[in-house]
């Protein structure tokens with residue numbers, strides 16, 4: 001987990017309080033994996049950087065249904081941190097923590113008030129009622145450059161009667177593919193998203209969203225994504241996205 005926190009915060013350092021100011025680096029995932037004690041210590045200190053311990057929304061809560069929990073437990077079992085000197089066997093996934101707000105201060109105490117207002121919250125994590133909207137957890141498989149997200153769609157996401165709104169599905173796809181792209185090169189913005197809706201998603205159901213890296217070309221990351229039933233037998237949605245690495249100054253432009 002610690003290493004994914006490192007990646008996420010590295011990926012989104014433009015929003016955070018970790019050092020930034022350099023142009024976005026094209027880093028290979030393997031070069032930033034957290035394995036040393038000092039790196040783990042740094043990641044454990046992150047809540048202090050936030051000020052107080054932030055809630056990690058990617059952990060189970062009482063609203064999570066049986067399917068969500070089963071799949072979560074499946075990936076979590078494959079996400080056990082390896083201790084140094086121990087070999088990895090088979091699939092190795094990493095759960096990505098998820099917080100509902102970004103940090104207010106950039107390094108050096110520069111308040112990014114123009115872009116990050118104190119009331120700002122991550123769009124998918126702003127409903128307090130557990131289970132009402134987006135319940136999800138993302139896992140990353142570093143060796144395959146692959147993400148898997150378990151998503152349980154709550155009652156506030158209705159579009160067609162009894163089914164999940166297409167915009168909510170697009171939001172989740174953008175979130176997974178955008179997170180995926182940011183793990184590869186930080187920070188990024190979505191330039192293009194193409195979505196084909198193949199079969200409706202019943203409200204309240206749990207689905208699996210999987211993304212893979214198709215191609216890298218300079219600042220561009222091409223990522224594709226499939227939304228299926230949790231056993232993979234039913235295809236709900238397919239998408240492709242283009243993400244562009246940006247500099248921090250791009251976010252400050254008005």
Ligand SMILES: CCCCCCCCCCCC(=O)SCCNC(=O)CCNC(=O)[C@H](O)C(C)(C)COP(=O)(O)OP(=O)(O)OC[C@H]1O[C@@H](n2cnc3c(N)ncnc32)[C@H](O)[C@@H]1OP(=O)(O)O
Pocket residue numbers: 008009012102122174175176178179188189190191192220242244245246250
């Ligand atoms: C801790 C919390 C975690 C939280 C984790 C949560 C994750 C959520 C992720 C959500 C991410 C978002 O929704 S971001 C929000 C939605 N997206 C946006 O608002 C982006 C708006 N658009 C822009 O700002 C800009 O257009 C950019 C950054 C996309 C590109 O601008 P730019 O950087 O100036 O690049 P530009 O020179 O135009 O183009 C560079 C190259 O890319 C190509 N290119 C550019 N746009 C496109 C395009 N739409 N389709 C095809 N190709 C394109 C160009 O042809 C060019 O190719 P060549 O000539 O080099 O070959």
